[in-house]
Amino acid sequence: MSKVRVLVGTRKGAFILESDGKRKRWKVNGPHFTGWEIYHVKGSPADPDRLYASQTSGWFGQVIQRSSDGGKTWEAPGGGASMEPGQMPRGESNKFVYDTTPETGKPLTTHQWYDGTQHPWEFKRVWHLEPSLTDPETVYAGVEDAAMFRTTDGAKTWHELSGLRGHGTGPKWQPGAGGMGLHTILIDPTNPDRIYVAISAAGAFRTDDGGKTWKPINQGLRSQYIPDPNAEVGHCVHRIALHRSRPNVVFMQKHWDVMRTDNAGDQWQEVSGNLPTDFGFVIDVHAHEPETIYVVPIKSDSEHFPLDGKLRVYRSRTGGNEWEPLTKGLPQRNCYVNVLRDAMAVDQLDSCGLYFGTTGGQVYASANAGDSWSPIVRDLPAVLSVEVQTLQ
Amino acid sequence: MIRVVLPFHLRTLAQVGAEVQLDIAGPITQRAILDALEARYPVLCGTMRDHVTLKRRPFIRFFACSEDLSHESPDAPLPDAVASGAEPFLVIGAIAGG
Numbered sequence: 001m002s003k004v005r006v007l008v009g010t011r012k013g014a015f016i017l018e019s020d021g022k023r024k025r026w027k028v029n030g031p032h033f034t035g036w037e038i039y040h041v042k043g044s045p046a047d048p049d050r051l052y053a054s055q056t057s058g059w060f061g062q063v064i065q066r067s068s069d070g071g072k073t074w075e076a077p078g079g080g081a082s083m084e085p086g087q088m089p090r091g092e093s094n095k096f097v098y099d100t101t102p103e104t105g106k107p108l109t110t111h112q113w114y115d116g117t118q119h120p121w122e123f124k125r126v127w128h129l130e131p132s133l134t135d136p137e138t139v140y141a142g143v144e145d146a147a148m149f150r151t152t153d154g155a156k157t158w159h160e161l162s163g164l165r166g167h168g169t170g171p172k173w174q175p176g177a178g179g180m181g182l183h184t185i186l187i188d189p190t191n192p193d194r195i196y197v198a199i200s201a202a203g204a205f206r207t208d209d210g211g212k213t214w215k216p217i218n219q220g221l222r223s224q225y226i227p228d229p230n231a232e233v234g235h236c237v238h239r240i241a242l243h244r245s246r247p248n249v250v251f252m253q254k255h256w257d258v259m260r261t262d263n264a265g266d267q268w269q270e271v272s273g274n275l276p277t278d279f280g281f282v283i284d285v286h287a288h289e290p291e292t293i294y295v296v297p298i299k300s301d302s303e304h305f306p307l308d309g310k311l312r313v314y315r316s317r318t319g320g321n322e323w324e325p326l327t328k329g330l331p332q333r334n335c336y337v338n339v340l341r342d343a344m345a346v347d348q349l350d351s352c353g354l355y356f357g358t359t360g361g362q363v364y365a366s367a368n369a370g371d372s373w374s375p376i377v378r379d380l381p382a383v384l385s386v387e388v389q390t391l392q
Numbered sequence: 393m394i395r396v397v398l399p400f401h402l403r404t405l406a407q408v409g410a411e412v413q414l415d416i417a418g419p420i421t422q423r424a425i426l427d428a429l430e431a432r433y434p435v436l437c438g439t440m441r442d443h444v445t446l447k448r449r450p451f452i453r454f455f456a457c458s459e460d461l462s463h464e465s466p467d468a469p470l471p472d473a474v475a476s477g478a479e480p481f482l483v484i485g486a487i488a489g490g
Contacts (some may be wrong), residue, residue, distance in 0.1 A: 035401060059451040059485045060401055060439040076405070076435040091437025097444055392422060 003391040004347050005070065006355055007051065008363055009038035012055055012381035016041075017072045019376075022310065023367040024354055026376045032074065033065065039178055040342060040385045041071075042129050047136035048389050049101050052155060054126035054141075062125055064093045064155045077155045092157045096141070096149055099162035109166055111145065112174040121145045121165065128342060128385075130185035135252060140211075145200040146173060148211065161211035164197065169233040173202035176236050176255075179227030183341055184240050188247040196250060196265065201226075201236035206265050217265025223252060238281045239341045242289035251293050251320070253283035253341075258295055258321050271320020276307050282344035286369060287352040291319040294354060294370060296339040305336040313356070315370050329373035330364065337362070342385035349390060357383025394425060395480040402440070402483065406433040411480060420475040422454055423466040440483060455482040 002021040008014065013031030013110045032038075036055045044050040051067040053074070065074045078093025098121050100108045113119035132138035141149040142159060147165045163368040164182075181200055188194035195212040195238040196217075203218040216233050221389040226234040236255035243249065252259040252268065256279050259268045272278035277297045286292035293316050299307045307310060310333065337360035339341060347353035361380035364373045403410065409437045412426045423446075430437045437443060440452050446466070448454070453462045457471045457479050473479035 006447075034404075057401065059399075059449070060405075061449060062438065063405065063435065078434060078437075089436035094435070094438045096442045 002349055004049075004349070004353065005043070005389040005391060006345075006363065006365075007043065007071070007385075007387040007389070008357055008380065008383060009041050009043035009053070009385035010344075010357075010361070010381040010383050011037055012037040014041050014055075015377070015380060017363065017376050021349055023347075023349075023365060026365075028377055032071070036063075037125075037319060038384065039126060040128050040387070042134040042387045043070075043389045044131040044139075045133050048391055050136040050154075052129045052139055054129055056125040062094050062096060062123070064126070064129075064158075066093075066155050069135045073174045075134070078157070096126065096158055097160075098123065098147060098165070099160040109170045109178065111170055112172060114175065118171060120199045121147065124179065125181075127181040127183045128185055130187065133187055133189055140185050140187075140271070142185050142197060144179045144181035145181045146174075146182040146202060147183070148182055148197060150211065154203070159188070161207075162213045163207070163212050164355060167205075169202070172231075172233050173199065174234065176200040184237075184242060186242055186247075186250070189244040190221060190247055195246070196240060196242075198237040198240045198252075200236060200238065200306055201255075203233045203235040204240060204250075204265055206238050210343050217261075218268070218272075220261070220267060220268030221259065222257070222270075223255065225255070238335070239283050241284050241293070243285045246290045249287060249290065249319075251283050253280050253295055255279065255301060258283065258320060263378065271316070273316070273321030273323055275314055275323050280339075281341040282339050282356065284344045284346055284354070287348045288350075289317070289352075291368075292317045292369070293320065294344065295323075296344070296356065298338060309334050309336060311335040311337065311358075313354070313370055313373075326366075326370040326373070328371065329366075335360075338385055343383050345386050345388040347388045347390045353388070355386050355388055357386045360382065393453040393477045394420060394428075394474065395477055396425060396429060397480045397482045399483060399485040401477050401485065402436060405435050405439065408433070413477075420470045422461065422464065422470065425470075425481055428468075451486040453486050455484055456480070 006017040013034045013304035015030035021024045033055045039054040041053040049070040053065040055063040066077045110118035128142035130140040137154040148161045184198040186196040205214045207214045217348040221235045223235045239253045248264045258272045261268045280298045311330040316323045344356040351371045357363045359382040363376045366373045396412045
């Protein structure tokens with residue numbers, strides 16, 4: 001019988017929630033990495049017992065953790081024997097150093113700072129870990145300040161795919177209120193050389209050659225909070241999502257506006273339709289219905305909580321524009337939590353399950369595509385990320 | 393024998409107790425202690441000082457003998473009491489945030 005494993009990253013540790021395919025009774029494991037911010041935990045599609053976690057702290061920096069047994073035990077993969085004489089010790093798994101090699105032709109560039117001046121790239125943390133669809137040793141990391149790194153040795157060492165940061169528009173990127181993070185990585189299941197990424201506040205970008213070269217894909221986005229609302233870059237994209245059967249169709253929750261593209265980002269169109277507010281962070285796609293998408297509308301960029309204190313997931317079965325509120329089992333009064341950009345996921349069971357976590361520490365689950373919801377846990381630390389593994 | 397006290401989170405990360413003891417040849421400096429710590433516990437690389445510049449992380453402090461040595465040169469000799477093992481070298485997470 002199928003099982004479901006929900007990987008939850010929070011402000012104070014990671015939790016692993018497990019259930020059988022009925023998704024009624026849950027076992028809660030954790031906290032792992034107690035007291036650390038866990039920005040993201042994700043499993044390898046090629047080996048579901050291989051998990052990767054981004055463990056980070058304002059005091060102690062970045063640590064990458066790896067599990068080979070589904071989260072029962074963890075290791076920092078770059079550890080091991082001590083240094084050779086005259087050399088620095090290992091510990092490379094935690095080392096994210098921007099590429100400044102002459103071979104790239106792109107020495108360390110600068111980006112726009114809050115005051116409009118140019119500012120050098122400074123690594124702060126890993127926001128998102130995206131394992132390869134086919135190789136459990138290969139993982140992509142989206143980091144703040146925005147850049148993309150890759151490991152091909154199970155996270156022992158990381159190397160920047162510097163073509164993204166250096167392709168030319170970098171000096172126009174700027175941090176949003178939460179920093180300048182590369183927060184979403186989508187690998188085309190039919191073509192692993194095609195990868196989409198999203199950056200706040202720069203926009204969406206695409207590579208068609210495995211990360212060597214990149215181009216902005218923001219045509220059609222309109223953002224009133226930047227000097228040129230139609231600029232090539234500078235848009236605060238909060239999240240993008242696709243269905244594996246149609247990788248050229250990508251959905252986007254922008255700072256404001258819900259968008260879609262049908263041509264791999266070459267042109268976007270707004271599909272906010274009848275949403276009560278089109279500000280929000282998460283967006284995701286039903287596991288089996290590529291035109292069924294979900295968002296959680298948030299009141300505004302100044303008030304990061306649900307409209308009217310009612311926590312509502314909105315579902316569109318038409319790929320956008322026509323939306324219905326899903327409220328059964330969700331609090332409909334006095335609810336002032338937020339749902340952050342990496343905190344929604346879907347499982348692959350026949351009756352598609354949805355999961356999302358809140359800054360109030362609840363993780364809600366629906367085993368019927370959003371028709372009804374119930375909390376798996378109610379009192380975790382603020383939830384930063386939610387991922388789901390469907391296990392046989 | 394040099395005695396080093398790590399903050400809670402680094403103890404957990406390195407899987408050690410409250411105090412670590414190190415044998416260090418040569419002058420006892422901040423750099424010598426951090427080099428030895430990272431050599432024995434590679435997972436601590438980058439947690440106390442930057443991987444590349446080796447500058448102290450902003451919210452890390454180094455105390456010894458009731459003195460804040462955080463702003464001393466990393467190559468300055470540490471007090472004799474630290475070098476002799478009479479007093480520990482304390483790595484502290486600064487009181488900031490929550």
